[in-house]
Amino acid sequence: MNRVLFNFDREVLDQIHNYSLELLNETGIRFPNREALEIFKRHGLKTDGKMVFFKQKDIEKSLETVPKTFKLHARNEDNSFVIGDDSYRMAPGYGPPFIIEKSGEMRHAVLDDTKKFCKLVQTSKALDFNSSIVAQPNDVPAETAHLDMLLSTMLLTDKPLMGSTSSKSCARDSLEMAEMVWGKIDKPVMINLVDSLSPLQYAQEMVDALLVYAKAKQPLIIHSSCSLGTSGPITIAGSLVLSNACTLAGICLTQLVNPGTPIVYGLGGSPTDMRTGGYINASPEDAKHTAIVAALGRYYHIPCRSQGALTESFGLDYQAGMESSMMLTTAALSGVHVSLHACGTYGSMLAMSFEKFLADEDLCRVIKTLMKPVELSEDAFAMDLIKKLGTSGAYLLESHTAKRCRSEFFIPDLNIRTIHSKWLKMEHRQMDQRASQLLEKRLSAYEKPDIDPSIEKDLIRYVENKKQ
C-alpha cells in the first residue's frame, strides 16, 4: 500500500495560504526577542515594537530554501533515518510530568521513570527516536533536568535524539553534549520542537532556542496550535489560518538565520471543553487538523508532523485504544511524516503510563504494517498456484504458504489472539496485567548500547559540572 492523499482541493489550500499571508502582512506576529527582531529588520521586514510583518515574498523566499527531506543521524548509524520520505517516524510522549500507575493513581515522574522509558525506546520495534522529555522528572532540579534527560537518552539509547528548547542555555547545553558525541556537528543529529503561542506569537525563550539550533543547522519542528474557542477561533478554518500564519513566520526566521535549515511543518488544534475551559485531545476535530497538516505540508513541500496516540482516558480501556488508534491511523493514511506522543500518554498528555506505552507499541507496529506497500511480485500474485488449486483449495499444504507463513503476517506483542474458552481461563486476562509482565521482561532483557567509554565519561562529567 502506498501512502494516501487527502483530496483537499488545491484552491482550498490556496485560500488557507492566502488568508495566512493576509494575517502575516496586516496583523503580524509577535516576536518578543531582540535578536530575532534585529534579524527580521536586517532582512528588510517591517516591525513595530515586537510585532513583525511579513510580505508574501518574504514567506515564499524562505520556503524555497527548506529541504524537502533530510536525514536525522543517530550515534548508531543503523538507526539514522530520513524524514520526508514515505515513512512515518515516531517518538514517545513529550512533556508529561506525571505517571499514572496500573491502579489509576497518579504520581510525579522521577528520573528513574525517564530512564526506564529510554530503555523501552531503545528496545522498541515501533519507535524511531526518543523525545527530549519522555517524562519530566520531579526529583532533580528543574533548571538542569534537561541535562539528566538528555544524558539518559544519549547513554541508554543509540537512536536519534531531540534537544531541549526550554531556553537558550538549554539549547546550547544540548548542542554541546551532541558535539561530545559527534565531534563537529556538520549534519542533522538532533531534532528540536519549537511551539508557538496562540494567537500569533512566540515566547522569548522558544525563539532563543530556535536561533541556537538554526545557527547550527539542526532540524526544527515548528508547530503552532490553538484551543478552538479560547486561544483561537472555535472554527477549524479559522484555526488553520491562525496557526499556519504563525508556523510560516517561524519557518521564515529559521531560513533567514540559516537558509537550508531542515524543518518539520506542524499545526494542530483541539476543541475547548466549554464546561471546564480545558482542551480536549483525540477528538475528531484534532484528527481533522492531522489530515489537513499533511495536505499543507505537501502544499509547501515540507515534511510534516502531527500528534500521536492521544487519548482523554486514564486507563487501558476501549476509549484509550479507540482514540489513540483513530489519531494514529488518520495521521498515517493522511501522509504525516513524524509524530511525537506516539506511545504512552494518558489524559490529554498529562501523564505517561508504562502499560499504555507497551499497548501503543502494538498500535504503532500495526500502523507501520498497514502502510507497507503490498508486495506485487509474480510470486505474490501466485497465479500458477491459484490455477492449480482451482476450487478445491488446500493452500495450507502448499510450499508457497509454508515458505511465507512465519513472516507474512503481523504478530502483536500484547494484543491477544485466542479463542474464548482459553481467554476465559487466562491468568492475565486484563491487558494491563499482561503489559506489566511484558514490561518486566523488556527491562530485564535490556542491554545498554555500546559507547566510547571516554565519550561517556565526558558526558557524565559535563552534566555533573553543569549541575554544580
Add this chain to the structure above:
Amino acid sequence: MNRVLFNFDREVLDQIHNYSLELLNETGIRFPNREALEIFKRHGLKTDGKMVFFKQKDIEKSLETVPKTFKLHARNEDNSFVIGDDSYRMAPGYGPPFIIEKSGEMRHAVLDDTKKFCKLVQTSKALDFNSSIVAQPNDVPAETAHLDMLLSTMLLTDKPLMGSTSSKSCARDSLEMAEMVWGKIDKPVMINLVDSLSPLQYAQEMVDALLVYAKAKQPLIIHSSCSLGTSGPITIAGSLVLSNACTLAGICLTQLVNPGTPIVYGLGGSPTDMRTGGYINASPEDAKHTAIVAALGRYYHIPCRSQGALTESFGLDYQAGMESSMMLTTAALSGVHVSLHACGTYGSMLAMSFEKFLADEDLCRVIKTLMKPVELSEDAFAMDLIKKLGTSGAYLLESHTAKRCRSEFFIPDLNIRTIHSKWLKMEHRQMDQRASQLLEKRLSAYEKPDIDPSIEKDLIRYVENKKQ
C-alpha cells in the same frame, strides 16, 4: 474534509483486474446451481459441469449496467439514504450466534437479544440500517429464525433493512414481507449480502437467494474473501485476484438476470492463525484489503463495502478499541461506502456484546464527524475576528464562539472527558459499567416507530402462518 483516495496506481489496479480476468477465463468459477448455469449458458458463456468461464466482454458488459449509486428506501422515508455518494453507511454485527456478557461469560443469543439490538439500531445516532442477523437467536427454530429477525427489524425500527440470503425460501419470505410493507416493490427497499466461498465458488443456496433478489432488482452486496494461507493464497496480491474474480462472477450473474440491479462490491481477506488454523480479524492485513477494496470499487465505478469495527478481543479493553478504530478509520479514509459489523462484535465476529455496541457507536460517530467536510465559509475563516483580537486573544468572550459553542464539537456518549481527580472518584470508572447504565437508559427511552396497524397485523400473521 473530503473523502480520501489511496494512490494505488492505475496500473496496479489494471494488473489485479487482468489477472482476475485470466482466472475467470481459464480456471472458471463454480456455480452448483442449475438455474444459474442455465442463465450463463443462455447468454453464451462456456460451462463445464458446474464450472463457468467468463470472457472479458462478459465481465465488462455486466459492469456497464451496474448503477454508480442507488437509494435504499426505508419505510420511514426520512431514514432512506444513498449508497455510493460521499457518505459512509453503517450496520451493526451480522451473524453472531453468541452474546458475551460484561463478566466475559458467553451464552447463546436469544430472540429477546435480537429485539434489544433492533431497539438500539432504531435509536442509534451512528447506524444507518439494521443487518438481517444482528444476533442469531437460539430459542426459536433455525428454519424460521429469519422471519422472527426480519419481523423484529420491521416492527421495532423504521430504518432500511437487509433480507435473508440463507436460501431461496428465506429470500422469498423476505421479499413477501417487504411487499406487505411497500405494496409493489418498484425500488430498492432491502439490501442483501451474498458471500461467495473461497476459492472460486458459490454455495448453491446463496446463488438461489441472489437470483430471487436480482429478479426483484433489490440491491446485492457481492462479497468474496478468503483466509490467507488456507482458503486462499497467503499473499495479499494473490488473495485480491482470487476474490476479485469471484466477486466479478457474482456481479455478472446479477446483471444477466436483471441489468441495472444495484450492487455493492465487496472483498476481504484475513490472515490464518498458523497455530490454530482459525482466521484473525482486525489485522493490518484486513485493513489493507479494506483500503484496496475501496480503490477497486472506484476502478469499477461500483459502491463498495468493507468489514466494520472488528476485534479479536472479548472485552472492552484497549485492544478492542484500537482494532475497531483502526479498521473503521481505514475504511472511512479509504472511501468505503458501506460497512456491516460496525457495532457490537467481539472475537472475530463470534459474539455480540451490548456494551461493545454502545462503545462502537461513539467510534462510528467520531468517524462520521471526522469525514464531514470542513466548513469553509467566510464566517468560519473568521478573518475579521482574528485581526481584531491579534495577539491578545480572548476568543471565549466573543459572540462568534458563543454562537457556535454548543454545536461545533463532537460530544461522546460513553467516552469520558474529565480531569484525573474526578475520574478517580467516578462511581463507574469502568467503561462497561457506564455502558450498562447507558443501555438501560436507551432501552427504557425507546419508542416503537409508527406503523399502519393493519400492516403490522399482516406481518405478524404471515410469520405465524409460516411457523406452523
